[in-house]
Amino acid sequence: MHPHEEGSVWGKRPFPVNAFAYDLVYNPAETLFMRQARAAGCHAANGLGMLLRQGAIAFEWWTGVAPDLAVMQAAFNNR
DSSP, X not given: OTTXXXXXXXXXXXXXXXXXXXXXXXXXXXXXXXHHHHHTTOEEEOTHHHHHHHHHHHHHHHHSOOOOHHXXXXXXXXO
């Protein structure tokens, strides 16, 4: 996102009713796109969950060991 933290691909179009907005960006944790969706009454999420699960899959492929997702999530939360 840097240096475009306040940019949004959505513009000023209305969100569909009951839409779920998923922004693949995870830094910043809340983007303008997500704020726009929530302001329109939609649910929104960032890409941190996808990053976490992709990392877990890669770790398991490389090591043969399934990582503890809770430990990985805690590491993200403590960054």
